[in-house]
Amino acid sequence: MRRRQIKILEEKFFVFLSAFMTYSLIVVLAFIILVIFVKGFNALNLDMILKTPEGGYYYGGEGGVLNAIMGSLYIAFGATLIAIFIGMPAALYINVQLIRYRRTQNTIRFFLDALWGIPSIVYGAFGFTLMLFFGMNASLLAGTITVALLISPIMVRTFDEVLSTIPKGLHEATLALGFTRTETAFKVMLKQGFSGFITAILLSFGRGIGDAASVLFTAGYTDNIPVNLDEPAATLPLAIFFQLGSPIPEVRERAFASAVILTVIILIISLGARYLSKRYSRTNLK
Amino acid sequence: MFIAEENTIPASTGFSDSPENLAKHIVRIKHLNVHAGEHHILKNVDLEIPRNKITVLLGPSGCGKTTLLKCMNKLTDLYRELEVSGNIFIEKDDILNTTTNIASIRQKMGLLSQRPYPLPVSIYKNVSYGLKLKGVRDRKLIDFSVEKHLREVGLWEEVKNRLNAPATSLSIGQQQRLCLARGLAVKPSIILADEPTSALDPISSKIIENLFKDLKKHYTIILVTHVLRQAIRLADHAIFMIDGEIIEQGDPEELFKNPQTEGLRAYLVDGN
Numbered sequence: 001m002r003r004r005q006i007k008i009l010e011e012k013f014f015v016f017l018s019a020f021m022t023y024s025l026i027v028v029l030a031f032i033i034l035v036i037f038v039k040g041f042n043a044l045n046l047d048m049i050l051k052t053p054e055g056g057y058y059y060g061g062e063g064g065v066l067n068a069i070m071g072s073l074y075i076a077f078g079a080t081l082i083a084i085f086i087g088m089p090a091a092l093y094i095n096v097q098l099i100r101y102r103r104t105q106n107t108i109r110f111f112l113d114a115l116w117g118i119p120s121i122v123y124g125a126f127g128f129t130l131m132l133f134f135g136m137n138a139s140l141l142a143g144t145i146t147v148a149l150l151i152s153p154i155m156v157r158t159f160d161e162v163l164s165t166i167p168k169g170l171h172e173a174t175l176a177l178g179f180t181r182t183e184t185a186f187k188v189m190l191k192q193g194f195s196g197f198i199t200a201i202l203l204s205f206g207r208g209i210g211d212a213a214s215v216l217f218t219a220g221y222t223d224n225i226p227v228n229l230d231e232p233a234a235t236l237p238l239a240i241f242f243q244l245g246s247p248i249p250e251v252r253e254r255a256f257a258s259a260v261i262l263t264v265i266i267l268i269i270s271l272g273a274r275y276l277s278k279r280y281s282r283t284n285l286k
Numbered sequence: 287m288f289i290a291e292e293n294t295i296p297a298s299t300g301f302s303d304s305p306e307n308l309a310k311h312i313v314r315i316k317h318l319n320v321h322a323g324e325h326h327i328l329k330n331v332d333l334e335i336p337r338n339k340i341t342v343l344l345g346p347s348g349c350g351k352t353t354l355l356k357c358m359n360k361l362t363d364l365y366r367e368l369e370v371s372g373n374i375f376i377e378k379d380d381i382l383n384t385t386t387n388i389a390s391i392r393q394k395m396g397l398l399s400q401r402p403y404p405l406p407v408s409i410y411k412n413v414s415y416g417l418k419l420k421g422v423r424d425r426k427l428i429d430f431s432v433e434k435h436l437r438e439v440g441l442w443e444e445v446k447n448r449l450n451a452p453a454t455s456l457s458i459g460q461q462q463r464l465c466l467a468r469g470l471a472v473k474p475s476i477i478l479a480d481e482p483t484s485a486l487d488p489i490s491s492k493i494i495e496n497l498f499k500d501l502k503k504h505y506t507i508i509l510v511t512h513v514l515r516q517a518i519r520l521a522d523h524a525i526f527m528i529d530g531e532i533i534e535q536g537d538p539e540e541l542f543k544n545p546q547t548e549g550l551r552a553y554l555v556d557g558n
């Protein structure tokens with residue numbers, strides 16, 4: 001009888017604990033967003049997203065952060081695109097072509113995990129070195145390449161995780177039908193792993209658009225919207241960073257408004273990705 | 287070249303390569319050994335599979351039945367730890383020592399596994415993919431063939447109005463029949479079925495069993511099953527294995543009524 005009661009108590013305690021942790025996390029997240037919104041609310045207006053900084057913007061003058069919004073979008077989209085072209089074949093290669101070589105698979109995964117863990121400032125420094133080596137200036141191109149390097153391991157590993165959960169039976173069934181490995185990879189695994197693929201893109205994009213350290217030396221900063229790859233580009237994280245450092249309260253408020261913009265962009269991308277992944281995983285083996 | 291290859295086959299198997307024997311047996315396996323490191327999974331397996339018959343493969347769990355099937359369509363290639371040696375003749379071609387393209391070897395054999403693995407596409411595409419792989423492009427021909435094979439497995443009436451629905455929306459029993467139709471569409475001559483009814487309800491199992499009885503007119507079926515009664519109902523030829531070795535094989539009536547070995551006797555007693 002007592003044992004039973006202890007068991008019930010134990011069960012209650014752990015249910016409470018997990019629920020508590022889950023909801024605390026949500027509360028903290030909501031709190032962060034709330035603070036940003038409240039602090040940035042006064043500065044939030046259409047000018048912020050429709051205008052580039054005008055004269056005296058950084059002293060509280062007219063204008064907005066369109067330069068940084070566009071720069072960030074260019075860099076994040078460009079880098080994500082590059083990372084897809086690197087990451088998708090790489091993840092498929094690990095899971096399809098290397099299926100017989102478990103040790104090689106694990107070694108590759110180990111290195112990718114290590115790359116994932118390297119702080120982005122190191123990527124920034126590496127991108128900077130690379131940039132100097134090729135005689136480039138801080139530019140859209142250099143920033144994009146650096147961010148692509150930063151997010152490629154994330155892309156590969158996230159997608160790889162999804163592919164590795166695909167049942168071996170499906171793999172065998174496809175080969176038994178006479179698919180080659182490449183056909184298996186692109187016609188079946190990619191389809192079966194599509195929602196995971198979207199998640200991988202989303203994670204990479206989110207990391208790419210939000211990272212400040214990797215673009216600090218490589219993308220530069222400008223008040224203009226870049227039109228060429230070799231022009232410097234402003235980014236939202238750096239815009240937040242510079243504005244937050246200002247002694248003028250209005251400008252600091254704008255930093256929070258910029259943070260709101262960055263958050264909303266990420267939110268929109270997340271929702272879009274979720275919708276896509278729902279839509280295209282309809283046919284998937286559960 | 288051909289003669290040299292023939293010479294590598296040990297004469298001791300007693301299997302004949304005469305035209306009569308070739309006509310009778312579609313698969314002939316000689317001295318097949320499979321190792322996984324120290325573990326000797328299949329030990330000197332010699333067997334012949336009669337054409338257009340149902341051969342039932344029986345044996346306790348872990349005796350190597352699945353491995354034997356996987357050797358036949360070379361899915362053992364997926365596992366580097368498995369070392370396969372010996373000869374597996376499908377018709378005249380020794381698939382373990384051949385230059386024939388592996389995809390076309392596999393297409394000679396339809397695989398039905400324990401649980402169905404439909405492709406992550408629509409019902410229609412599940413069947414049409416195989417045809418496309420074989421280079422069929424004619425839309426009408428594909429439509430025709432999809433219908434034909436879905437009818438062949440008795441699924442057509444149930445799915446004809448939802449061909450574009452995801453294959454995963456079907457019940458498990460229907461999915462299994464879809465996988466069979468998908469396999470038949472690539473025109474195999476052999477069907478490898480590894481406990482195809484073990485995840486199915488009695489009615490779906492019955493449907494699959496009856497299908498097999500029909501299909502053997504055109505296909506050779508190799509069936510692994512743990513259901514003794516199913517084996518008795520279906521088998522034209524039976525093979526009993528223990529621990530990677532073939533203990534008895536032959537006419538199922540004989541085998542089940544008069545087991546010659548203690549192993550089979552014990553298996554039959556436990557199975558009933």
Ligand SMILES: Nc1ncnc2c1ncn2[C@@H]1O[C@H](COP(=O)(O)OP(=O)(O)OP(=O)(O)O)[C@@H](O)[C@H]1O
Nearest residue numbers: 322327346347348349350351352353354365367368
């Ligand atoms: N890739 C592998 N590596 C190592 N050992 C393996 C591998 N595949 C199979 N085996 C071993 O080979 C033996 C036979 O396995 P197999 O799956 O062929 O048995 P089975 O007769 O199909 O059993 P069941 O009736 O349970 O399906 C088992 O002992 C198994 O552990």
Ligand SMILES: [Mg+2]
Nearest residue numbers: 351352353480
């Ligand atoms: Mg098995």
